[in-house]
Amino acid sequence: MRTVIEDLAEEAERLIREDVWVLTPADRTVAAKAAADLHAAVGTPQTQQALSEVDRLEHLREALAAVAIALAHVHGRLAWFLGAAATALTPILHWRAVPAEDGPTFGAVPPTPQQYTDAEDAIRRLQSTLAGITTA
Template sequence: MDMRGNIGRLVGEGERLIRDHVWVLTPTHRAVLVKAAADLHAAVDTPQVQEALPVINRLEHLREALAAVAIALAHVHGRTAWFLGAAATVLTPVLHWRALPAEDGPAFGAVPPALQQYTEAEDAVRQLQRALVSIASP
């Protein structure tokens, strides 16, 4: 799993499409991306803040970030929706993570991630947030 690399490739493709005038953002789509960027920033704070949190809170914040992307996706269409859909797909592994012990019962396939996986996912969210700000700028 290379969330940072996948987000980086996605952002690179998006920037190229915008530069080549293939992906032309409407003012409405720009506003949705700005709101999504703000929501991502609110969900996942600085590395120092995130790393000081219990893993259950870190996972909660990552799920909030994924929800922010999904909500933005619901309000757009075309290339903007495709971009956000791809970003959501990159972040979906967090849906299979758990921070609580399963004890002796089933966990619906959820697994506890390594601490490095939290860090990588949080970095990917920050990378996506910065890209949304840049992409939304006229």
């Protein structure tokens, strides 16, 4: 997940730097809101690691929701970027932080501590890229 987001971020930054992707004022506004929402959802590594697994997963799902909401408001390259980011983050939707208690889980699995960390790092990288877009 982290690698895919890193690749997307590098591609976006390159396209902007080379003036292939020229951001509109509306793109910048949506990117700024998404960056703020991602920052609010996933805090520093120390803060996140101090949380329970339930809370960490809740924050990751909030971040994914912020990406989806931003995606709903844009078109063109920013939509393609956010869509690819949302796709990269979809494993979060299959994670669970509570025991199954011998019942069906609809395919949900408990993530490892490393998967939580990787997902949080991916969100932070995405947030950084979106924040950079607002000033590009």
